[in-house]
Amino acid sequence: MKRIYLAQKLTDIFELEGDYFHYLKNVVRAKAGDLIGVLADDEYAECTITDMGKRNAVMSVESCRPAKRYTHKLKVYQCLLKREYMDFAVEKYTELGATEIVPVISERSLNDLKDKTMQRYHDISVKAALQSENEQLPVIHDAVGIADIQPDMQSNLIFYERCEERGCFNTTNEMSIVIGPEGGFTEEEYHMLKDKGFTPVRPIDNILKAETASVVFTGYIRILQENL
Numbered sequence: 643m644k645r646i647y648l649a650q651k652l653t654d655i656f657e658l659e660g661d662y663f664h665y666l667k668n669v670v671r672a673k674a675g676d677l678i679g680v681l682a683d684d685e686y687a688e689c690t691i692t693d694m695g696k697r698n699a700v701m702s703v704e705s706c707r708p709a710k711r712y713t714h715k716l717k718v719y720q721c722l723l724k725r726e727y728m729d730f731a732v733e734k735y736t737e738l739g740a741t742e743i744v745p746v747i748s749e750r751s752l753n754d755l756k757d758k759t760m761q762r763y764h765d766i767s768v769k770a771a772l773q774s775e776n777e778q779l780p781v782i783h784d785a786v787g788i789a790d791i792q793p794d795m796q797s798n799l800i801f802y803e804r805c806e807e808r809g810c811f812n813t814t815n816e817m818s819i820v821i822g823p824e825g826g827f828t829e830e831e832y833h834m835l836k837d838k839g840f841t842p843v844r845p846i847d848n849i850l851k852a853e854t855a856s857v858v859f860t861g862y863i864r865i866l867q868e869n870l
Contacts, residue, residue, distance in 0.1 A: 643688070644670045645679035645772045652682050652706065655692075658699045666691075666699055677704070684709050686777050709777040714867045715816040717742040718860060719791050721823035722752040723852050731821075731856040732763045736770035736780055738860045743767075745785040748831055751823035755785040788831055793818065793839040800840040801859050802832055803850070809843035813866040821859060824852045 646666055648658075658666055666672050674694040678701070680687045687706040691699055718740045720731055728745075735743050743763070747753050763782050771779050796814040801821055820840060827835075836842055845862055 643677060643679045644672060645681060645775070646670060647768045647772060648680060648682040650682060652680065652685055652687055652703055655700065655702050658701065659697065663698055667694065672699075681709060681772065681777055686710070711778050712739060712741055713815065714739070714741070714864075715795065716740045716860070716863060716867065717744065717795060717818040718856075719744045719746050719818065719820040720856065721746045721748045721750075721788070721821065721827075721852075722755065722785065723823060724752065727824075727853040728752075729762070729766055730853050732766045732782070733770045734857045735860055736767040736776065737774040738857075738864050739776065740780050740860060741778070742781045742783065744783045744791065746788050746791060746820070747785055748788040748823055749828050750825040760784070789834065791820065791835075791838075798840045799843050799863075800827075800832070800835050801844070801855060802827065802842045803844060804832075805842045805844035808845065809841060811841045811843055813863075813870060815867065815870060817863060817867070819859060819863060821855055822852065 646662070648662060672678055672691055674691050676691050678689050678691060680689050685706055686709045688704045689701040690704055692702050693700040716739065718735050720743060722728060722745050723731060732743060745755055760782065767779055767782065795818040796816040797812050798818045799811055799820070801819065803826065820835060845859065850858060
């Protein structure tokens with residue numbers, strides 16, 4: 643079933659206009675009589691399009707339930723990448739089930755994040771959630787400096803390609819991971835995070851590009867969490 647997202651509470655009969663209508667008509671390519679899945683706030687509903695006009699659509703709720711929520715927590719600290727790579731990372735984190743995404747400014751990362759960029763990240767996460775049929779959007783935080791991040795989950799990891807050993811860690815339902823920028827962490831950053839309590843791990847020997855690491859390592863952790 644095709645899905646759309648609404649940042650509002652649902653009523654039994656509601657109207658779509660503006661960007662929401664444009665997405666329904668031109669992206670989803672829905673028509674009158676279609677049954678559409680609607681993710682709205684903390685609800686998921688199946689709705690019938692009762693009328694499709696030139697500038698608006700009227701929808702009727704057929705069934706409604708609370709949106710499904712994850713039983714795990716996964717916070718991803720991602721050092722800021724170039725636009726196309728960061729957009730890709732946000733998309734994949736959402737598809738894989740990250741519950742929080744924290745952009746991080748480090749010595750080798752980009753060092754600026756505009757308000758419109760945060761809105762773009764939100765829009766990307768919405769589309770990724772709809773595509774992957776996730777009903778919980780990740781919380782995307784404002785950017786923080788690398789010195790400000792804290793190991794605040796049950797298990798906290800830093801993926802570091804220069805680890806001498808692969809590293810051992812406990813897989814838990816509440817985890818955080820730190821993924822570096824293009825060029826990696828500096829030695830000072832690595833030791834600072836390690837001293838704070840982040841466990842260094844190197845699951846594979848290959849040196850990965852930052853955007854590749856974002857998918858591989860997050861997917862690796864999510865598979866482990868799914869098998870708890």
